[in-house]
Amino acid sequence: MNAASFLPLAQLGDDFFSDRSEASCIRDNGAFCLDWVVDNLDRYVAPTQEHLVLVLVSVAIGFLIAFAMALASHRRRWLVPPFLGATGVLYTVPSLAFFFLLLPITGRGTDTAIIALTAYTLQIIYRNIVAGLANVPPETKDAARGVGMTDRQMLWRVELPMALPEIVAGVRIATVSTVAIASLAVFAGGGGLGTEILDDLTFRTGVVVVGLILIVMALVFDLLLVLLQRRLTRWSRASDAARGVGSSRLGPLRRPAWTGR
């Protein structure tokens, strides 16, 4: 876009002074040419939408698969190590390699990108669901048993709700990571904001704009998921308030800031 920008001052045309604000900033490869960004904002709309679709679809499918795996291994504990191992292998393979390993099978395109991105989310979400279910206090389960709940009722009405904070924590990590990794989807022909970067790696303003969009996207997703968790766990705060947690001998909530990391 602006590779040959090292013209000596004498060679610069009159337009250098007449249109100083935008053209010269772009010509000098300024760190952030605000006027250019305002004029070209529309070129980022489609890649941003593609990026959003990549993230949402991958995390949604990943959550469904990880959830099904967690349910399958809940009463069959022996399944946990192989599931962790398999998702761990998927998580370890670098995304770029993953895209190109899939290429002979699924070809270039959004599907390939989504398969690879989905595979990444599995380990994080699965591990957090399993940990969340394992951390439900035995007393609580005994109480559920005591009031005559079946295994299924206990799972859906007691264990999963209690594990919710850790499950959401897993989805948050997976979503934020996927926002970042999806910028590599361009190599698989999957579009997204990576296209705008790969288009011209030396264009400073472009790099900054894409970086900002990605940061904002990650923050917004994270915030929405925190709000969702608050909404879904209202009962827990109600019961905390009723018990007077903080003054009780249980001490502060067993939930340090880094829970679920």
Add this chain to the structure above:
Amino acid sequence: MLLPAGFLDSFSGAVDFIFNERPSVEGSTQVGGLGQIWDLTQVHLELSLAAMAAGLLIALPLGIYLGHRGRGEFFAVAAGNAGRAIPELVLIAFLIAFVGTGFLNLTIALAVLAIPPILTNTFVGIRQADRTAVEAARGIGMSERQVALRVELPLAAPTIMTGVRTAAINVIATATIAPLAGTLTLGDFILSRNVYGDEGVLAGAILVALLALATELGLAALQRAMTPKGLKLQRAMS
């Protein structure tokens, strides 16, 4: 699973690329074969090791200090979260557009990726070290430095190693796109299809995947070796 007919052909072509030299796509040079693969693997490993060393040198002492003092929890944890949100491609592009390319700059950029997981895990590991063991160490007259390095650090070793594994995988994955910034790693096979052809691209993907998996397995073994016997016993009993 029914694979497309061409799949096995592509795969055997990739294997052939790994073991035998061949002319490049435009025919001017010889590419592929174990010799070139070894060269690129070496650069890939050197870059990753340099970045990991730099990351450890910064994150480990900082994490031990903050964890031992119980300070900067917000910082240590926020760093871990922010680190996850750094897009590799933006990082490399930032390097190219603002800082400059080359081995040293890439090392710094990759170290930036390595620091957050190591810092967070070191902090959490040190903080969560068994308080009774720490009190006992103080009781027998250890200095604060000794408590941190001889009691808390070994107890935190497994947690720290989890962070090191995450960091190493991120670094190796990102070193794959280093050729964009001028340092030729194994990622070059993947990124330069016009030189290596489709079989070279697939071979590169296989090699990068194997390198990452081998690193993960090696570090997992190291993690087991670094876990103090006492901790293993405690876990076996609980």
